Amino acid sequence: MRKINNPIHKRKECERMKILSFGHALPKRTVTNAELTQFLDTTDEWIQSHTGIESRYIMTGRETLSGLGAKACKLALEHAGLKPENIDYILCSTTRGEMTFPSTACLIQEKLGATCPCLDVNAGCTGFLYALDVADAMLASGKVKRMLVVCAEQVSRLTDWTDRGTCVLFGDAAGAAVCEAGEGLKSIHLAAEGDAKPLHAWPSGGNSPFDDRIPEEQPLYMNGQEIFKFAVTHSCHDIETVMQDCGLTADAVDYFVLHQANRRILDAARSRLKQPAEKFPVNITTHGNTSSACIPVLLSEMAEDGRLQKGQTLVLSAFGAGLTTGAAVLQY
């Protein structure tokens, strides 16, 4: 594993952005572990003990990623008391857009009836943190006043459903946040170590008669052990870095909202940080790993059930394909 030398790092004197509200949307279809055992050589016990996942939401026939994303955005706007015309920019984080082009952000804009510029970003499962950082810079520059950051993911349409080691891990979802200039993002730390080997996915090929590549048989590949190591090591380091930036102790943090890749990664990070379970909210049990949507969906659910309150201090942390990693201190 290479050492990451030059991460982007923003200290608290640069606070420029806050989150006003969240919204999320899930596909209609739930798939339990028991259903997976009907076509995969696996068991409910194995999936639960290795990942903590009991079921996940999976997109079916007519559901579209932009539909899911637009629903999450509408709810976030509603929660902020805003309309699509109040938004100056839509930034969408997705690892597999609905189409190669147009961008999923444009497709979501059409469904919302908004008229602002739109852009997709892809930083793997770390996408929400990377998107927040872009939003922070745009809001700080004064170019825009209010933005929608939406993470829309359909990993189920990317995985190899004959590979019992990976397809059981993922789910589909969209989570959105309305962002505005203000004092919410206290510190953010992003890094990347370009290495496709441990975690990657291939696009489906075209039909160029001049292209003699042999198509990859496995659409999504992950070396679980290497990712586990990368995740725990970097997550804890990133979290400590952003807390140190803000002079925060772990005890002063209300919630640690971590990328929901695997229950055991969450538990390993929690035990290294010596914090109680209730400060590490989870939705992996019922959602699986929904890539960059994990964190905004979880925050939206916490806002809905009252766990998340204005003024609380959150530490966010994610890692994913790239390999990328990021953490932030956010005051809601």
Added chain:
Amino acid sequence: MSTFETIAKLIAETKDLDINNIKPEMSFADLGLDSLDVAELVMNMEDELGVTIEISPSLKTVQDVVALVDEQKK
């Protein structure tokens, strides 16, 4: 403490096992360690011993890891 003793101690702590029952020739499967337990063990070894260990399918037994660590310590 020999490399084996250090690693046996870490395995015993990770999986709550009796250190006296851990032998070099035992595989991780024999010890009840699954793939993520091995990853966690490797991380703890890296912290404790200051080495970098790449996890590969050839790492099957306690002795495999001892050999890899001793190689790096040279």
